[in-house]
Amino acid sequence: MGQQTALFQQHLGHNGKMVDFAGWQMPIHYGSQIEEHHQVRKDAGMFDVSHMTVLDLKGESTRPFLAHLLANDVSRLSQTGKALYSCMLNESAGVIDDLIVYYMEEHWFRMVVNAATREKDIKWISRQAEPFQVSVQEQTGLAMIAVQGPNARDKTHAALGEIMEPAKELKAFFAVQCRDIFTARTGYTGEDGYELILPNDKAVGIWQALAEQGVQPIGLGARDTLRLEAGMNLYGQDMDETTSPLESGLGWTIAWEPQERDFIGRQPLEAQRGKSSKKLVGLILKQKGVLRPQQKVISEFGEGEITSGTFSPTLGHAIAMARVPAQTGTQCQVEIRNKLVDAVVVKPPFVRFGKSCLEK
Amino acid sequence: MSTTPEDLKYTKTHEWVRLESNGDVTIGITDHAQGLLGDMVFIELPEVGDNFSAGDDCAVVESVKAASDVYCPIAGEITEVNSELSETPEMVNKEPFGTGWLYRIKPADSHDLDELLDASAYKELAESEQH
Numbered sequence: 312m313g314q315q316t317a318l319f320q321q322h323l324g325h326n327g328k329m330v331d332f333a334g335w336q337m338p339i340h341y342g343s344q345i346e347e348h349h350q351v352r353k354d355a356g357m358f359d360v361s362h363m364t365v366l367d368l369k370g371e372s373t374r375p376f377l378a379h380l381l382a383n384d385v386s387r388l389s390q391t392g393k394a395l396y397s398c399m400l401n402e403s404a405g406v407i408d409d410l411i412v413y414y415m416e417e418h419w420f421r422m423v424v425n426a427a428t429r430e431k432d433i434k435w436i437s438r439q440a441e442p443f444q445v446s447v448q449e450q451t452g453l454a455m456i457a458v459q460g461p462n463a464r465d466k467t468h469a470a471l472g473e474i475m476e477p478a479k480e481l482k483a484f485f486a487v488q489c490r491d492i493f494t495a496r497t498g499y500t501g502e503d504g505y506e507l508i509l510p511n512d513k514a515v516g517i518w519q520a521l522a523e524q525g526v527q528p529i530g531l532g533a534r535d536t537l538r539l540e541a542g543m544n545l546y547g548q549d550m551d552e553t554t555s556p557l558e559s560g561l562g563w564t565i566a567w568e569p570q571e572r573d574f575i576g577r578q579p580l581e582a583q584r585g586k587s588s589k590k591l592v593g594l595i596l597k598q599k600g601v602l603r604p605q606q607k608v609i610s611e612f613g614e615g616e617i618t619s620g621t622f623s624p625t626l627g628h629a630i631a632m633a634r635v636p637a638q639t640g641t642q643c644q645v646e647i648r649n650k651l652v653d654a655v656v657v658k659p660p661f662v663r664f665g666k667s668c669l670e671k
Numbered sequence: 672m673s674t675t676p677e678d679l680k681y682t683k684t685h686e687w688v689r690l691e692s693n694g695d696v697t698i699g700i701t702d703h704a705q706g707l708l709g710d711m712v713f714i715e716l717p718e719v720g721d722n723f724s725a726g727d728d729c730a731v732v733e734s735v736k737a738a739s740d741v742y743c744p745i746a747g748e749i750t751e752v753n754s755e756l757s758e759t760p761e762m763v764n765k766e767p768f769g770t771g772w773l774y775r776i777k778p779a780d781s782h783d784l785d786e787l788l789d790a791s792a793y794k795e796l797a798e799s800e801q802h
Contacts, residue, residue, distance in 0.1 A: 343710055343764070344709065344735060345710040345761070532709070532735065599715075600713065600733075601712060601713065601733055601735070601738065621735060622712040622713075622735050648738065
């Protein structure tokens with residue numbers, strides 16, 4: 312029997328179909344994952360993401376510690392509340408996890424890491440933090456609700472009122488503390504919205520207040536189709552410890568400058584720079600069929616594999632991410648149930664703010 | 672809890688069969704099956720005029736989750752297919768016994784229908800698969 316979040320009964324009340332996810336009982340959908348997907352693109356939906364891991368890092372040397380730990384550079388975080396998406400690499404430049412780090416105060420940074428990688432991340436980060444004397448504290452007793460969609464912010468303010476005032480001026484990729492609701496204008500859907508981190512005992516009240524404003528509960532099934540349309544990677548599927556960011560479409564998250572910044576994994580990563588034998592690309596099907604993880608990809612330069620694939624409800628056809636030989640051009644084929652189907656290589660994202668990013 | 676209309680026949684592979692007044696049969700997948708598969712996105716149907724034996728795979732229903740073969744319950748010739756499903760595959764989820772029907776067959780031998788499961792036998796089967 313998996314762990315339950317503070318919102319477990321709410322999910323049951325909304326007819327959630329519960330499944331195990333990283334040892335947690337989570338709703339995969341509440342009836343139709345496709346309808347839930349459309350709801351987020353058109354209006355507003357809310358996700359229980361309380362299973363994710365919140366770590367607070369404190370100490371005088373937190374900044375230099377993070378400059379060493381992360382492949383992206385926290386020196387980009389100069390304004391209070393600013394967030395940074397980064398990979399955390401091992402010594403071979405393999406990806407341990409992807410995460411968001413928020414600069415709260417000079418000696419306090421908050422990190423949100425994946426649920427499935429919780430134990431390994433805490434162990435790794437704590438070990439690396441020791442010489443810097445940075446304390447790494449998991450914030451338990453917290454729930455997390457992501458409210459996403461074109462109307463998400465308005466509905467959140469309508470639901471929660473005055474305490475959310477500080478968030479009205481929030482810019483994208485910034486966070487602010489609204490009393491005991493840590494409010495970040497971030498998300499995993501390609502839509503505008505908030506990710507709220509709040510005490511467990513407030514979770515049900517906030518969820519119900521949002522529901523009263525017409526924010527619909529959204530399950531993990533739609534979460535996956537939304538993030539894939541938005542071109543966002545899923546750790547454990549699109550990358551893992553055996554793949555570098557350069558082979559995972561995450562080269563843009565690496566801060567090479569300043570050259571003296573010695574982050575973990577820098578050296579093997581430098582050696583690969585411009586020379587990776589594989590790359591992660593986007594694929595679409597123009598005809599019927601669904602692209603799925605692990606399907607074989609065939610290009611004139613060799614074979615590859617789909618890492619994430621699905622039917623895109625917003626576009627009406629299949630989309631995928633695939634790891635393919637680096638020289639692969641604009642065409643390839645995918646083996647679907649023993650037949651070879653033509654696929655087109657595109658650069659993600661596929662959808663942003665509800666609209667297709669692909670050329671017609 | 673899925674529904675299982677009493678007046679239909681069923682297969683172990685989760686198809687339902689309805690005898691029409693002209694002797695043809697209409698076939699679809701059950702409520703139990705559509706619930707397991709999730710939101711449908713593509714339906715591959717046979718061609719009118721195709722002939723199948725009992726147990727042949729003759730259609731594919733593809734959901735966000737997985738593609739699943741649909742089997743022909745009895746031998747016969749396809750007389751009609753539900754072409755609306757190419758625009759609205761979700762009818763298989765919303766009305767699996769109604770507008771979500773898949774295809775119609777002229778049976779080679781109408782006695783073959785007697786071999787199929789009745790509603791209570793199918794309900795037992797569906798329940799035994801739940802865990």
